[in-house]
Amino acid sequence: MVSPSRTMSVHAKARRGGLRRREAIEGFLFISPWLVGFLVLNLGPMLYSLYLSLTRYTIVRDPVFIGIQNYIDALTKDRLFLVALEKTGYYAVVTVVVGLTGSLFLALLLDQNLFATDILRTFFFLPSLTPIVASVFLWGWILHPNIGVLNYLLRQIGVSGPGWLTSPEWAMPALFIIALWGSIGGGRMVIFIAGLQGIPRELYEAAHIDGANIWARFRHVTIPLLTPTILFNVILGLISALSVFAIAHVGTRGGPVNATYFYVLHIYNKGFADSEMGYAAALAWIFFVIIVVFTGFQFWLQRHRVHYEGGLR
Amino acid sequence: MTRGISRRALLFGGAASAVLLAAAACAPPAPTATTAPAKPGEAAKPAAPIVAPAASEPVAGAPAPFRLHVRSGPEEDLWPAINPKFEQENNVKIEMIQVPHAEHVQKMQTMVAAGDLGDVIHNFTGDSIFHLFFASGIAIPLDKFVADEKFDLGVYYKFTIDLLSLDGKLGALPFKGHPSRVGIFHNIDALRAGNAKIPTNESSYDDLVAAAKSSHKMAGTDVETFGWSNPGRDMEFYIIMSRFMGKGDLFSADGKKSRLNEEKVQAGWKWIHDMHNVHKVGMSPLATNPDPSAAFLNGKLAIFRANVGTKAAYQKIEKFKWGMSVAPKGPGGQRGSLAQADAVGVTKFSKIPDIAWKYVKVMTSKESGITLGKQTGNKSATPGGRADVYESPELVGLEYPEGVQKNTATVMKEAEPTILPFNFRGPEVQRVIDPLYEALVLGREQPNKAFFDKIHTGVPEVLDKSRP
Numbered sequence: 001m002v003s004p005s006r007t008m009s010v011h012a013k014a015r016r017g018g019l020r021r022r023e024a025i026e027g028f029l030f031i032s033p034w035l036v037g038f039l040v041l042n043l044g045p046m047l048y049s050l051y052l053s054l055t056r057y058t059i060v061r062d063p064v065f066i067g068i069q070n071y072i073d074a075l076t077k078d079r080l081f082l083v084a085l086e087k088t089g090y091y092a093v094v095t096v097v098v099g100l101t102g103s104l105f106l107a108l109l110l111d112q113n114l115f116a117t118d119i120l121r122t123f124f125f126l127p128s129l130t131p132i133v134a135s136v137f138l139w140g141w142i143l144h145p146n147i148g149v150l151n152y153l154l155r156q157i158g159v160s161g162p163g164w165l166t167s168p169e170w171a172m173p174a175l176f177i178i179a180l181w182g183s184i185g186g187g188r189m190v191i192f193i194a195g196l197q198g199i200p201r202e203l204y205e206a207a208h209i210d211g212a213n214i215w216a217r218f219r220h221v222t223i224p225l226l227t228p229t230i231l232f233n234v235i236l237g238l239i240s241a242l243s244v245f246a247i248a249h250v251g252t253r254g255g256p257v258n259a260t261y262f263y264v265l266h267i268y269n270k271g272f273a274d275s276e277m278g279y280a281a282a283l284a285w286i287f288f289v290i291i292v293v294f295t296g297f298q299f300w301l302q303r304h305r306v307h308y309e310g311g312l313r
Numbered sequence: 314m315t316r317g318i319s320r321r322a323l324l325f326g327g328a329a330s331a332v333l334l335a336a337a338a339c340a341p342p343a344p345t346a347t348t349a350p351a352k353p354g355e356a357a358k359p360a361a362p363i364v365a366p367a368a369s370e371p372v373a374g375a376p377a378p379f380r381l382h383v384r385s386g387p388e389e390d391l392w393p394a395i396n397p398k399f400e401q402e403n404n405v406k407i408e409m410i411q412v413p414h415a416e417h418v419q420k421m422q423t424m425v426a427a428g429d430l431g432d433v434i435h436n437f438t439g440d441s442i443f444h445l446f447f448a449s450g451i452a453i454p455l456d457k458f459v460a461d462e463k464f465d466l467g468v469y470y471k472f473t474i475d476l477l478s479l480d481g482k483l484g485a486l487p488f489k490g491h492p493s494r495v496g497i498f499h500n501i502d503a504l505r506a507g508n509a510k511i512p513t514n515e516s517s518y519d520d521l522v523a524a525a526k527s528s529h530k531m532a533g534t535d536v537e538t539f540g541w542s543n544p545g546r547d548m549e550f551y552i553i554m555s556r557f558m559g560k561g562d563l564f565s566a567d568g569k570k571s572r573l574n575e576e577k578v579q580a581g582w583k584w585i586h587d588m589h590n591v592h593k594v595g596m597s598p599l600a601t602n603p604d605p606s607a608a609f610l611n612g613k614l615a616i617f618r619a620n621v622g623t624k625a626a627y628q629k630i631e632k633f634k635w636g637m638s639v640a641p642k643g644p645g646g647q648r649g650s651l652a653q654a655d656a657v658g659v660t661k662f663s664k665i666p667d668i669a670w671k672y673v674k675v676m677t678s679k680e681s682g683i684t685l686g687k688q689t690g691n692k693s694a695t696p697g698g699r700a701d702v703y704e705s706p707e708l709v710g711l712e713y714p715e716g717v718q719k720n721t722a723t724v725m726k727e728a729e730p731t732i733l734p735f736n737f738r739g740p741e742v743q744r745v746i747d748p749l750y751e752a753l754v755l756g757r758e759q760p761n762k763a764f765f766d767k768i769h770t771g772v773p774e775v776l777d778k779s780r781p
Binding site for chain 2: 058059060061080140144145146152155160163165166253255256257258272273274275276277
């Protein structure tokens, strides 16, 4: 004989199961626009590009399966493969480190509720709204070696300015300037401000009472509690920096002397200029693996370096 | 018993459906008669003869859809002038697929991949993309149309027809044609201010050096006016440099070998190097914004070797006097011209190729050429690929400084044939040369044997490859 309590338990379990199923269906229904978009417009083409990477595909002819030959060619024969990786890595490290530091500095400044904070926030944010192509054209004029404003100003103080975008040594720093101008005060700064405003004020007060000065409060309160935000910005910033394309495509075409020949520019050139779409797909997959490895490393790092209040991860 | 759908099962089902859908959507179009893949170093062999599809009549009643791939910008004013009449006469509804020049070819490539290219395409010869499309059967031969109606190709400049033909078959008609960068644009005021001799059609390259040196003007450490500039980096200019100081060329006649080991080919490269690094009068062609053309427009450049079509951009200059002479012939008797054409062809995707052919004829007609040349706003200075356009009273009478139109007509008759890499890998060759040329202009490389060896050994690596 089944006890009443056991019968109730079975009924309750069935009700909970039905509820969970309904919730699951509703949940999937709610996210289905994104899910379908991702599967059809992202995952599908990605998998197809994986197939293309194993073919000789020139757009104008049907793909011919060649196994991993494209990957072998990229790693052993392509003279620009390592050049592009090196330039991209250099660009990513500098723009992420300097960009994050600058964004954090501006966010800290704006978090102080000083004079005209709202106006300053708008002022800092505006460059990030400028389309990258327009930015490059604007900075092309400013950085022009002979008739540019920057070198003119430098000459006024007795400094002979460099060739900037026309100099192999200075082209990359010129791109740093253009990229950082448009990104330091942008989305990253806003995310930092949000992160800073989420830090409980009591912690600062407690630290202050304990005798901590500004630097100590920044180091022992702000930074630890901001680490999730920093991690988020680092991951997105690194992916964005590694994918750099337009700034070089428009501003330097990868030159001078390959000084700004970025990886995605290489993929674009192989795919569209050389009509080697299968090879370009292989390059893209190699790059995807590199980015996944970097991102995985950052997630591994978060276990040791990122502080989540309440232990949530 | 009630059994819930696990998230994993739902996701798996969704993913599987999506992959199937995506695979179906992304599947390449049905194979068509193109050419067989070639071994490295060999030209691709045709798998089957490429023939124009049989002409078909448009469906009576509803207008047939008709799609054109053209770029937005320079020709924008032409379409309203020709399309309404064409639609009416041929019972078609024209859809213009227009994108900016920088993405025009990529757009067509993407639509080829999707098997969705339109009826008529506007293409280019400078980057080999026309030849690639034609050789692979994307654009169909026009010979049958020409033969059927005994169409007179003689109205077009011969160099354009030669350029648009491959293996004896005609792949397109010339929408435009020009001899590339054989215009010596000069700022007369700047030259006079420097007591320099104004370039004429009789000037030599030594005269140009002297004039550039005299007109190059400094204000303290600032350059106020540059004496000389040539256009930026591209295959067109690399070929021109290989020609203008000696009877040479960048590639052998069959497009399979580099000729940069020949001294007469190297002479032009040395001349350019010297303008930038010995005479120090050259504005860097590496600056893209403002580029030398913009500098000339703003009165900052005294002499600029550029495409004769650049004159349209300068027509409204009022703050200084300017002129355009033709580039001198070098010791080898070559000006360093280069036949170029805009190709208009019919695609293999067209279901109404006879109508597409009619449109090709309209686009390349005398009337269209004159409309292009006269249009306001987005003005084209290389209108049509035919003498009756270039020499028409309407265009010859356009307001330009004395001699500009006459000189344009002169060089149009002299355009030297273009020899491109046989495997259509011009952009790849260019990427081998670009960094070396940039280093040469910057003075990081000297125009010596070691320099030319670097190019001469780098280029064959590309030329040894098969056609895409």
